[in-house]
Amino acid sequence: MDAFFASVEVKDHPEFAGKPVIVGSDPKGGKGRGVVSACSYEARKYGIHSAMPISTAFKKCPGGIFVEPNMSRYAEISDQILDILETFTPDIEPISIDEAFLDITGSYHLFGTPRKTCVKIKAAIKDGTGLTASVGMAPNMMTAKIASDLKKPDGLVIVGAKDVLEFLHPLPIGKLWGVGEKTEAYLNKSGVNTIGDIARMDEAAIISIFGKHGGHIWQLANGIDPRKVEISQETGSISNENTFDEDTSDLDRIKDTLMYLSAKVSRRMRKDGLKCRTVTLKVRFGDFSTFTRAITLGQPTNFVLDLYNNSQRLLENFSLTKKSVRLVGVKASNLVNSEWSSDLFDGTSEPKKKDEKIHLAMDKIKDKFGEDAIGFRSA
Secondary structure, eight states: OOSHHHHHHHHHOGGGTTSOEEEESOOGGGTOOOBEEEEOHHHHTTTOOTTSBHHHHHHHOTTSEEEOOOHHHHHHHHHHHHHHHTTTOSOEEEEETTEEEEOOTTTGGGSSSHHHHHHHHHHHHHHHHSOOOOEEEOSSHHHHHHHHHTTOSSOEEEOOGGGHHHHHTTSBGGGSTTOOHHHHHHHHHTTOOBHHHHHTSOHHHHHHHHGGGHHHHHHHHTTOOOOOOOOSGGGOEEEEEEEEEEEEOOHHHHHHHHHHHHHHHHHHHHHTTEEEEEEEEEEEETTOOEEEEEEEEEEEEOOHHHHHHHHHHHHTTSOTTTSOEEEEEEEEEEEEEGGGGSHHHHOOOHHHHHHHHHHHHHHHHHHHHOTTSSOOOOO
């Protein structure tokens, strides 16, 4: 989807059309501490982009329209879009709230040619939601992903099987999954500027730079990507729950338990190479009445605090003064492959990269010294 969050805001507020719309935390007159979640193409002309500090965005465009994210609304539209996509193929792998891979190999003949299918997908989304989507089609997932980004907004780029290398090789190396800004800058200093430059390098040299992922990056640079669209994980979930020894209304104890459960679910997702788009809280009271509340996130996550903070927010829906709690549970669902959540695809911010390193370091400590060796505390 094109500038999804901002586009939904314009859809819901037609008076925003043609204006710079910045979705994120309150800029507080340039003193806000949050970041930009998304922005319209008009805002991008001011140099604003996702993950930028909201204070910087305000300085660049103080006259812009700043809107706090409405995740439930974005999730609602996202579900509508997925319903539309399912009319074209059952083989769908969502990778974020506004992006998905489709394998139309077995269904395109129902709509004419592969190109006509892409055109009809774009038209169906436009008719059904009023929003534009950019589509890339190619023989493999990586190339299709890159193609989808090249002619935004409302783009359509099709790469034929014989044209993959001709398409990829002139592009900057930052377009490859696994090549972040720092690595790109390092390689640029060495005269390696394009995907073609990497493809022409010795594979062993690439492995020496990128480590164990170097071989995969070299293959991608040569147009080799054997991955398939995975549809089974979207319906899966990972959950953990705890039944208290005695029913409790102690909020601190309940929050501590949510933190413990969030850590368990978070670690399981990382072990399985997954991230979730939806967090669900389960609450069972002393009278055995059971309720669930869920929230869909803007970006997939497997971080402990993301699970905990959202489950704690959901807990606010319940009054604990009238009933005591027997059981709480945390569930992660709408699972996606964490490999597709690299900075190439989701604009991962530096704080998120640090969080990633922290979680991986904690996993290593737990692997060596046990599950209780290290953890987070609830606030």
